[in-house]
Amino acid sequence: MNETVLSLNNVTVDYGKERILDGVSLEVRAGEILGVRGRNGAGKTTLMEIMAGILKPRTGTRSVEPGLALCYVPQEISLYTSLTGRQNLEFWAESYGLHGKREKARVDYLLQLMGLTEKAKKRVETYSGGMKRRLNMAAALVVTPQLLLLDEPTVGADAASVEVMLSTVKRLAERGAAVVLISHITDDIEGYCTRVIELSEGKLKCVSSPV
Amino acid sequence: MRFLACLKKDLRLLTGGGIRSILFLLLPMLLALIMTLSMSGVASASVRLQSFDIAVRDEDDTIMSRLLISQLENVKLFERVIRLKEGEQPPENGRCAACVTIPKDFFYDLYEMKDTDVVISLNEDMPNEAGMVRSAFTSLIGILEENQRIYYAASRVRYGELDSERTRELYEAYSSASAEDALNRLSFFELSGVYQKGFDSKKLFFGASIISMLMMFIPLAGLRSISEETGSGLLDRFRTAGGSAWMAVLSKLVIAFVMTFVPALSAAWLLGLGNIAQLIPTLIVCFLLSFSFFLFVCSLAGRPQTAQLVGNVIMLIMLTLGGALFPYELLPAPLKSVSDLMLPRIILRAMERPYLGRGSAETLAGLIPLLIAAACFFIAALPFMRKRRRA
Numbered sequence: 194m195n196e197t198v199l200s201l202n203n204v205t206v207d208y209g210k211e212r213i214l215d216g217v218s219l220e221v222r223a224g225e226i227l228g229v230r231g232r233n234g235a236g237k238t239t240l241m242e243i244m245a246g247i248l249k250p251r252t253g254t255r256s257v258e259p260g261l262a263l264c265y266v267p268q269e270i271s272l273y274t275s276l277t278g279r280q281n282l283e284f285w286a287e288s289y290g291l292h293g294k295r296e297k298a299r300v301d302y303l304l305q306l307m308g309l310t311e312k313a314k315k316r317v318e319t320y321s322g323g324m325k326r327r328l329n330m331a332a333a334l335v336v337t338p339q340l341l342l343l344d345e346p347t348v349g350a351d352a353a354s355v356e357v358m359l360s361t362v363k364r365l366a367e368r369g370a371a372v373v374l375i376s377h378i379t380d381d382i383e384g385y386c387t388r389v390i391e392l393s394e395g396k397l398k399c400v401s402s403p404v
Numbered sequence: 405m406r407f408l409a410c411l412k413k414d415l416r417l418l419t420g421g422g423i424r425s426i427l428f429l430l431l432p433m434l435l436a437l438i439m440t441l442s443m444s445g446v447a448s449a450s451v452r453l454q455s456f457d458i459a460v461r462d463e464d465d466t467i468m469s470r471l472l473i474s475q476l477e478n479v480k481l482f483e484r485v486i487r488l489k490e491g492e493q494p495p496e497n498g499r500c501a502a503c504v505t506i507p508k509d510f511f512y513d514l515y516e517m518k519d520t521d522v523v524i525s526l527n528e529d530m531p532n533e534a535g536m537v538r539s540a541f542t543s544l545i546g547i548l549e550e551n552q553r554i555y556y557a558a559s560r561v562r563y564g565e566l567d568s569e570r571t572r573e574l575y576e577a578y579s580s581a582s583a584e585d586a587l588n589r590l591s592f593f594e595l596s597g598v599y600q601k602g603f604d605s606k607k608l609f610f611g612a613s614i615i616s617m618l619m620m621f622i623p624l625a626g627l628r629s630i631s632e633e634t635g636s637g638l639l640d641r642f643r644t645a646g647g648s649a650w651m652a653v654l655s656k657l658v659i660a661f662v663m664t665f666v667p668a669l670s671a672a673w674l675l676g677l678g679n680i681a682q683l684i685p686t687l688i689v690c691f692l693l694s695f696s697f698f699l700f701v702c703s704l705a706g707r708p709q710t711a712q713l714v715g716n717v718i719m720l721i722m723l724t725l726g727g728a729l730f731p732y733e734l735l736p737a738p739l740k741s742v743s744d745l746m747l748p749r750i751i752l753r754a755m756e757r758p759y760l761g762r763g764s765a766e767t768l769a770g771l772i773p774l775l776i777a778a779a780c781f782f783i784a785a786l787p788f789m790r791k792r793r794r795a
Contacts, residue, residue, distance in 0.1 A: 247640045265644040267637030273629065276416055287409030288645045332641075 195222040198340050198371045204253035213239045215395040226372045228386035235392040237375045241344045264338035268345040270325045274318040286335040303331040323354035330358050341372045359385050410655035418626045455483040456533045459494035459503040468511040501533035502526045514552050531756045608755050611677045613728040615668045616748035623695040624715040626660040627702040631711045686754035689771040696781035703788035722746045
């Protein structure tokens with residue numbers, strides 16, 4: 194069995210009086226693609242934010258491997274729309290410590306991988322929805338992640354963009370990265386997942402066997 | 405490295421590069437120039453045409469001091485010369501620009517060539533008029549001192565060593581002649597000339613307008629991206645990359661500071677706005693206040709477009725009420741009290757202070773409430789810098 198890169202133990206999260214996550218425990222292992230499904234408001238994004246370390250649980254614990262290269266792609270298009278595609282990737286590459294020739298090579302590679310080379314010098318606000326989604330994902334891949342967290346990566350993306358993104362995810366997992374994918378549309382992701390869990394009213398209801 | 409990435413990104417976000425950057429920096433200056441050209445004529449006319457009151461407290465109470473006061477009543481610029489009794493304060497309402505105290509033995513000390521001066525309290529609500537009074541009295545005392553030196557020297561040549569009785573006689577004769585002469589030489593037009601030389605209101609108005617616009621325009625432009633960063637999860641994403649909200653805000657602060665101060669200080673230097681070093685503490689505190697205020701506005705706004713729109717409206721109101729777009733002298737009385745809280749007015753008053761003879765200690769003490777206000781806005785912004793949560 195592959196090593197565990199992230200584990201949650203009995204995590205509870207409340208927003209005001211509302212309980213969003215209720216005693217959630219799970220482990221994410223290297224090389225797997227874990228799908229998280231559930232209806233709107235089920236607590237998927239909160240679960241993702243707990244995994245990313247952005248949100249602190251009210252009770253329970255989150256543990257990750259020390260020095261883990263964690264990359265997080267939020268559900269929103271989290272890009273600077275008044276900067277160009279290249280400038281966005283440069284910012285994220287530099288934030289992860291890349292610079293000089295390594296930075297340029299990585300940015301060039303990601304632009305090519307996502308089919309955005311021609312539009313690299315255009316402002317993101319001029320991009321189509323699918324292009325924004327691809328760039329959003331590219332920003333998470335400026336370093337090779339050991340744990341990649343994707344929150345609804347396919348929303349608003351065209352079929353070609355979905356294919357590019359999910360095949361990239363699959364390649365990363367094959368190279369040993371742990372990937373967590375959230376979607377409320379299960380058909381999109383389940384074919385790519387090695388394991389699927391379902392969140393309902395803040396509780397982990399069912400855990401499916403690997404596909 | 406991560407902070408450098410933030411600085412580079414924020415600079416790009418602020419300027420956009422190329423011609424846009426140049427236009428971006430020139431815009432506040434062009435706006436200030438247009439407004440100054442169109443408005444300062446009106447402001448100057450209104451200032452120059454209105455005479456004002458001064459109050460005089462005569463502690464010397466000699467023939468010469470009484471003569472000086474009666475001569476002041478002949479100066480057309482002064483509507484009224486209000487004579488104050490011992491312990492009486494000048495009227496708070498009305499148009500009293502300054503209170504002049506002639507200290508005990510003033511004329512005798514002057515005659516004896518000892519260091520002496522009248523004490524002038526200036527009304528900060530009437531900076532132009534107060535500046536004029538201060539300049540006028542500085543000149544007046546200068547003329548008196550020069551006259552006394554000449555008379556004293558002439559007496560010594562003519563009479564040799566003076567006994568006390570002779571000294572007293574000559575003192576009375578020459579002092580009254582000296583006061584009359586000094587006041588005759590200091591006509592209204594000379595007063596205006598003295599005033600213009602030391603205190604160019606048009607230049608200060610222009611300088612304060614440019615600096616005020618830069619102080620608000622650039623922090624707002626730099627901070628509007630904070631609403632994009634909080635609203636779209638950029639800040640959360642930055643945290644997972646090892647960054648922090650503090651780092652993100654500090655980067656914006658550094659970029660906005662540099663982009664504000666380089667043109668602001670250049671403008672102050674080019675316009676010759678007096679001692680720039682004396683202005684710097686006020687400008688830094690005003691910048692921090694502006695930055696914190698717009699941090700609060702932008703964090704609250706949610707979207708960059710909303711932040712920019714709301715910020716622009718607030719900026720326009722502050723510039724108008726603060727006297728940067730519209731002359732303070734022409735504002736209705738109730739708005740004048742609000743005006744004192746606006747950044748442009750604070751900056752203009754800081755620029756006027758050296759001309760009004762105010763010390764640095766007084767200026768620094770006046771900055772403490774502004775620093776507290778800046779801290780309050782900053783703290784108030786913090787809860788809004790978290791992403792609006794959903795499940």
